[in-house]
Amino acid sequence: MNNHITTIAFDADDTLWINEPYFQEAEEEFCVLLEDYLPQHSVSQELFKTEIKNLHLYGYGVKGFMLCMIETVSRVSDGTASMQLIDRTIEIGQELLQKPIELLEGVTQTLDALKGKYRLVVATKGDLLDQERKLKNSGLQDYFHHIEIMSDKKESDYQKLLKHLDCKPEQFLMLGNSIKSDVLPVLEIGGFAAHIPYHVTWSHEQHEHHLEHDNFMELTSIDEVLKYL
Numbered sequence: 655m656n657n658h659i660t661t662i663a664f665d666a667d668d669t670l671w672i673n674e675p676y677f678q679e680a681e682e683e684f685c686v687l688l689e690d691y692l693p694q695h696s697v698s699q700e701l702f703k704t705e706i707k708n709l710h711l712y713g714y715g716v717k718g719f720m721l722c723m724i725e726t727v728s729r730v731s732d733g734t735a736s737m738q739l740i741d742r743t744i745e746i747g748q749e750l751l752q753k754p755i756e757l758l759e760g761v762t763q764t765l766d767a768l769k770g771k772y773r774l775v776v777a778t779k780g781d782l783l784d785q786e787r788k789l790k791n792s793g794l795q796d797y798f799h800h801i802e803i804m805s806d807k808k809e810s811d812y813q814k815l816l817k818h819l820d821c822k823p824e825q826f827l828m829l830g831n832s833i834k835s836d837v838l839p840v841l842e843i844g845g846f847a848a849h850i851p852y853h854v855t856w857s858h859e860q861h862e863h864h865l866e867h868d869n870f871m872e873l874t875s876i877d878e879v880l881k882y883l
């Protein structure tokens with residue numbers, strides 16, 4: 655692979671630690687909560703619709719997810735749901751904000767191997783406070799030169815990040831579990847990207863097409879990146 659790489663950025667959720675399974679658990683609880691109004695799978699569809707509708711207003715993260723759950727309660731119940739149901743919904747979100755951090759396999763070993771040789775960065779979407787809390791609780795903070803909590807991961811967001819890091823695209827490698835957010839925009843601006851699939855992906859981040867590109871690596875686990883560097 656390219657030996658000009660100086661900077662390696664890691665996505666956080668479902669790349670460094672478990673995230674999506676917690677969201678799915680929360681969603682399942684929420685769907686059970688509303689099953690008097692609609693079958694569970696329909697509640698799930700309604701919630702997803704609300705999330706996509708509001709994404710441009712709330713961005714990514716748990717707080718936006720909570721507001722979307724509340725909006726869905728109101729719509730699905732035609733405005734008749736009790737405050738108790740709203741309270742329980744808020745609780746589901748607050749529990750999500752307090753989940754323990756469980757690192758994914760190989761993360762610490764990989765960071766240990768790369769530390770000192772590359773400038774390591776976290777580039778993640780989500781709520782600022784929540785991501786800061788997770789990073790702190792992960793114990794990984796000291797590995798990283800810079801933490802970027804981004805409102806989105808489009809080409810322009812990566813360009814801004816690279817400018818801030820004073821890094822050329824060809825010196826930059828991004829690792830993450832989302833082809834859509836962690837890979838395609840980075841390749842588009844001339845950087846390198848590695849995809850490490852995680853067994854569950856939020857519908858909005860799913861990408862079905864097979865990808866081939868000179869600057870792209872498909873990995874099965876995070877430590878595989880060491881073979882390419």
Ligand SMILES: [Mg+2]
Pocket residue numbers: 665666667668669830831832
């Ligand atoms: Mg991710």
